[in-house]
Amino acid sequence: MGRKVVIEPITRLEGHGKIDIFLNDEGGVDRAYLQVPELRGFETFAQGRPAEDMPQITSRICGVCPTAHHVAATKALDDLYQVDPPSPAKKIRELVYNTFVLEDHALHLYFLGGPDFIVGPQAPKEQRNILGVLGKVGTDVGRKVILARKSCRDLITRIAGKVIHPVFGLPGGVAKSLTLEDRQKAVKVADGAVEFALFSLRVFEDLVLSNAKYMEWITSDTYTHKTHYMGLVDENNRLNFYEGRLRVVKPDGAELVKFPVQEYLNHIAEHVEPWSYVKFCFLKDKGWSGFKEGADSGIYCVGPLARLNVSDRMATPEAQKAFEKFCETFGGKPVHHTLATHWARVIEMIYAAERMKELANDPEIGDAHVRTLPTKTPSEGFGLVEAPRGTLVHHYKTDARGIVTMANLVVATQNNSGRISMSVDKAAKGLIRNNEVNDGLLNMVEMAFRAYDPCHGCATHALPGQMPLILRIYNSNHQLQREIRRNGS
Amino acid sequence: MVRKRTLVLGLGNEINSDDGVGVIAVQMLETQLPEEADFLTTSEHGVSILELFLGYERVLLVDAIQSGRNRPGTVVELNPDDFGPVLAPSPHFSGLPEMITIGRELDLEFPKEIKILAIEVEDPYSIGEELSESVKAGLPELVSRARSELLKWRTGESR
Numbered sequence: 001m002g003r004k005v006v007i008e009p010i011t012r013l014e015g016h017g018k019i020d021i022f023l024n025d026e027g028g029v030d031r032a033y034l035q036v037p038e039l040r041g042f043e044t045f046a047q048g049r050p051a052e053d054m055p056q057i058t059s060r061i062c063g064v065c066p067t068a069h070h071v072a073a074t075k076a077l078d079d080l081y082q083v084d085p086p087s088p089a090k091k092i093r094e095l096v097y098n099t100f101v102l103e104d105h106a107l108h109l110y111f112l113g114g115p116d117f118i119v120g121p122q123a124p125k126e127q128r129n130i131l132g133v134l135g136k137v138g139t140d141v142g143r144k145v146i147l148a149r150k151s152c153r154d155l156i157t158r159i160a161g162k163v164i165h166p167v168f169g170l171p172g173g174v175a176k177s178l179t180l181e182d183r184q185k186a187v188k189v190a191d192g193a194v195e196f197a198l199f200s201l202r203v204f205e206d207l208v209l210s211n212a213k214y215m216e217w218i219t220s221d222t223y224t225h226k227t228h229y230m231g232l233v234d235e236n237n238r239l240n241f242y243e244g245r246l247r248v249v250k251p252d253g254a255e256l257v258k259f260p261v262q263e264y265l266n267h268i269a270e271h272v273e274p275w276s277y278v279k280f281c282f283l284k285d286k287g288w289s290g291f292k293e294g295a296d297s298g299i300y301c302v303g304p305l306a307r308l309n310v311s312d313r314m315a316t317p318e319a320q321k322a323f324e325k326f327c328e329t330f331g332g333k334p335v336h337h338t339l340a341t342h343w344a345r346v347i348e349m350i351y352a353a354e355r356m357k358e359l360a361n362d363p364e365i366g367d368a369h370v371r372t373l374p375t376k377t378p379s380e381g382f383g384l385v386e387a388p389r390g391t392l393v394h395h396y397k398t399d400a401r402g403i404v405t406m407a408n409l410v411v412a413t414q415n416n417s418g419r420i421s422m423s424v425d426k427a428a429k430g431l432i433r434n435n436e437v438n439d440g441l442l443n444m445v446e447m448a449f450r451a452y453d454p455c456h457g458c459a460t461h462a463l464p465g466q467m468p469l470i471l472r473i474y475n476s477n478h479q480l481q482r483e484i485r486r487n488g489s
Numbered sequence: 490m491v492r493k494r495t496l497v498l499g500l501g502n503e504i505n506s507d508d509g510v511g512v513i514a515v516q517m518l519e520t521q522l523p524e525e526a527d528f529l530t531t532s533e534h535g536v537s538i539l540e541l542f543l544g545y546e547r548v549l550l551v552d553a554i555q556s557g558r559n560r561p562g563t564v565v566e567l568n569p570d571d572f573g574p575v576l577a578p579s580p581h582f583s584g585l586p587e588m589i590t591i592g593r594e595l596d597l598e599f600p601k602e603i604k605i606l607a608i609e610v611e612d613p614y615s616i617g618e619e620l621s622e623s624v625k626a627g628l629p630e631l632v633s634r635a636r637s638e639l640l641k642w643r644t645g646e647s648r
Contacts, residue, residue, distance in 0.1 A: 045504065045616045060504045060532055111536050130536070130591055142595045150540035 021428050021445075027435035032428035034421050034449055046407035051080055051378060051398050055169045058394065058409065067100040067156065068387035069394075069409075071242070074169030076394040079262070080381025080402075081171045081374030088367035089173035094242040095186060095359040096160045096168070097385065101241055102193055102352040103152035104388040105304075105345050108453050109200060110137075110145045113342050116447050117208050121217065122440060137203060148196040155189045158182060173371030186360035193353035194318070197346075201322055204346045209329070218339040219330070222430035223448060226251040226293045226336045227419055228283060228300035231307035232386045233258075238315040239307055239351055241386040247310040248283065251295050253334045257285065261384035264393055268410070271418075280418045281410065291422045299418040302390025303452060304344035309334035314347070316354035322347045338423055341451040378402045387412050389453050416452050423448040495526035495642060496545040496600070497635065500552040502532040506617045507561075507610035507624045511551040514608075514631045518551075518639070521632075525639050539588045547602040549638055551631065553624075554607040562627030564634050567605040606635050 024030040046057065055073040059066040071093060078085060085093075110118075111130055119132040127135070134142045159182060161167040161175070168175045178186070208214050217223065230248045234240045237247065248256040248267070259267055270279035271288040282288045282298030289297050300306075314320040326343055327333050335344075359365055383394040390412030397406040413420070427448035431441050499515030501508045512530040519528040526549070531538055542548055559565060569589055592599030608631045611621040620628070 042616050057504065060502055066532070107537055131594065134591070134594060139595050142591065143597065146539060146543075146591070146595060146597060150543065153540060 021432070021437075023432075023435065027433065029425075029428045029432050032425045032445070034424040042409070043407050046396075046404050049404050051077060051381075051396055051402045051404055052171065054394070054396065054404070054407070056167065061409075065100075065104065065387050065389070065392075067097065067160070068385055068392050070160075070169055071097050072383045072385045072387075072392050072394045072409075074171070074383065075385065076381040076383025076396055077169075077171035078381070079383060080378045080396060080398060082376045083172040083372050083374040085173040086367075086369045086372055088177065088364050089370040089372075090243070091359050091362060091365045092159065092174050092178060092370065093169065095356060095365065096156055097242050098352040098355045098359070099152045099156055099189070099193070101386075101388055102197065102349055102356070103149045103156075105349045105352070106145060106149055106152075106196070106200070108388070109204075109342065109345055109349070110142075112453065113345075113450060116443075116450060117214060117339070117342050118203075120211075120214065121444055121447055128443065136207065141203065144196065144199070148192065151189050151192055155186060158185060170371060171374045177368045177370045178366050180366065183360060183366050186356070186365075190353065190357040190360040193356055194350075197349040197353040198318060200349055201346050204343065208343070218337050220430075222427055223338045223423070223451075224336050225301075225338065225419060225422055225426070227297070227422075228256065228286070228295075229306035229309040229334055230300050230302050230391060230415065231310040232384065232391065233311055234315065236315075237310075237312040239311040239319075239348070240315070241352070246384070246391065248300065249310050249334060251293070251334065251336070253309070253332075256283070261382045261393060264382060264384075264395070264410075268415075270414075278417050279414055280421070281415045282418060291418060291425065293422070299422065300415070301419045302412055302415040303341060304348050304388075305335060305338070305341040306390065307386060308344045308347065314351050316351050316358070319347055319351035319354055322350055338448065338451045389413065389416075391415050413452070420449050420452050423452075492544060493525075493527045494546045495639065496542065496548045497526045497528050497639065498538075498541065498548060498550050499528075499530035500532075500550060501530075501613075504616055504618060506612045506615045506619060507621055508553050508613035509618070510553045510608055510610060510620055510624050510628060510631070513620070514551050514628060514635060517628075517632045518635050521636060522639055525643065536588050536591065539592060542588075542592060542600055542603075544598050545600045547642055548600045548604070549635060550603065550605040551635055552605065552607045553610040553613050555610055555613060559609040561609050561611040561621060561623035563609045564627060564631045565607055565609070566634075567607055569603050569605060604638055606631060606638065 021032045022030040042061065046054065049057065054077065055070045058073045059070040061069055074093070110133060114133040115128045115130065118136050119128050121128075123132060126132075159168065159178065228248055228250055230246055232240050232242075232244045233247045234244045245258050245260050246264070246267075247258045250256050257267060267284055268281055269284045269288075271282055272279060280288075281300075283300055284298070286296060286298035292299065308323060308326065311323075314323045326335070326340075326347060330337065330340065377400050378398045379400070380397045381395070385392055391410075392412055393410040395406075395408045395410075396404055398404050424445060427445045431444050497515055497518060499512040501511040503509035503512050512532075515528055515530050527545075529541060531541070554565070554567075589599070589603065591597075608624060608627050610624050
């Protein structure tokens with residue numbers, strides 16, 4: 001008789017974000033599923049509103065990455081009104097955006113993913129939390145992290161109006177130009193950011209890369225999938241968070257296709273499964289053939305690991321050095337190890353910081369010409385950024401007055417949903433045997449999806465080891481047989 | 490702008506129906522006592538908002554909860570120490586105990602006092618800007634309780 005194990009977060013997302021594990025008669029795993037919440041009702045909510053409101057509205061969708069939605073929406077408005085912002089405006093946006101990526105990545109690296117790879121997956125659960133991280137890296141480092149994030153967020157507030165829900169993006173540009181003082185501040189914050197990012201790389205190298213056991217984990221089959229990868233690159237196939245074309249590479253690293261966001265729907269489609277309300281994105285060129293790896297499957301991955309896999313090189317010097325070491329360590333690209341995402345995140349922090357520095361020191365960024373007024377009649381627009389967790393697409397249609405008639409967002413977690421599901425399934429199968437479902441094993445199953453840092457779930461974004469989980473075991477008649485609450489209470 | 494010693498922080502999301510009630514309450518309170526504190530609202534949560542607390546002596550959090558223990562619209566005061574890391578009644582608190590621990594461990598300028606006022610809500614999930622009737626009815630009490638807390642702090646100071 002098969003059993004069903006449910007790992008369920010007890011938050012407002014109850015019943016939405018959870019893992020279902022179906023055990024078989026032998027006490028192993030038959031199949032494991034991850035379910036993440038959807039944005040219910042958003043499309044209806046957006047309909048009938050002026051398109052100009054979208055950067056503000058969409059930045060409220062998610063408490064995790066408001067700036068990503070704000071900038072993606074602003075770019076969709078550029079496209080909608082067919083207006084090209086002046087270069088200084090683009091640079092201001094990109095500066096804010098890279099600052100955001102850096103502070104968000106830092107949060108994940110130290111506080112959310114850190115307990116897994118700084119403290120270690122097998123450490124006792126009492127230590128697998130932020131205090132464990134602080135114990136390992138020292139309180140001085142902890143202070144450094146908090147203060148580095150604070151300086152980044154203060155800079156965003158200064159330039160973009162409000163860190164929590166930025167208000168600076170307008171179709172055709174930004175709301176205000178930078179003062180001399182703003183630029184001086186930006187230069188200072190950028191210098192600190194570069195120093196902080198390089199410091200983070202050293203922390204990562206000291207604590208993770210020099211740990212043979214951990215490297216064994218990273219490269220283990222349990223956390224490895226040979227899939228396609230997608231991410232934004234510039235005209236020289238270098239990583240870019242703000243602008244460029246989407247590049248898809250095959251599991252062997254060769255380019256499959258490269259296209260502008262306006263062609264998104266020609267290349268990406270969504271598959272629906274009866275057991276989930278999540279739409280699983282797949283590559284149209286390959287078609288949907290189930291949760292399978294390999295060159296014939298349409299499953300692809302976005303996010304830090306994917307972005308490095310689609311990039312030929314990094315656009316900034318220190319990031320390039322770190323990138324070379326990354327590729328060399330794993331014997332070349334693409335790197336298929338999900339847990340290597342944490343390392344990729346550090347490399348992206350370096351790129352973001354160096355890019356901040358370039359932009360802050362660019363004389364043009366101080367130019368007062370920051371807006372091209374839209375004059376054309378709107379009908380349809382696409383906007384795209386690389387959110388910290390991966391490709392984020394906003395797509396709107398409006399009537400001639402600019403009133404929204406259709407709004408569709410494809411967020412990173414949707415792009416990744418197929419691969420995340422495979423990761424959870426593979427980790428559960430690789431780790432759970434003989435009906436043994438203990439805390440340590442559950443954490444290691446969680447690690448499989450925490451590396452992606454799924455954007456939607458408050459729960460999935462909670463601190464590792466602190467994540468409120470309920471484990472429920474059902475018999476094949478779906479009768480509750482046993483209930484285990486993780487972390488007491 | 491001179492920074493005040495007290496921060497009133499509204500947690501929630503105005504486009505998630507009842508989830509926005511804390512934000513609305515804080516906006517209302519700000520119009521009543523603009524000089525009494527700094528007023529901020531956010532839909533972020535947990536450790537990601539730690540730096541908002543830095544430099545303040547006291548923080549009053551205003552939030553929506555869904556504990557199922559009270560009738561919707563009921564206002565309750567919560568103690569940050571009451572939250573285990575598990576079963577936090579609101580996701581906004583999912584990182585609060587950790588955040589307080591980090592703030593104190595790291596010897597940052599973290600507030601000595603944190604109070605939480607929360608209102609039991611019906612529907613914090615659906616996208617929409619309307620509050621449920623029950624929550625709408627409880628809103629004046631939430632604002633007035635928050636107001637008294639602020640005034641209590643003021644009295645405490647003058648003593």
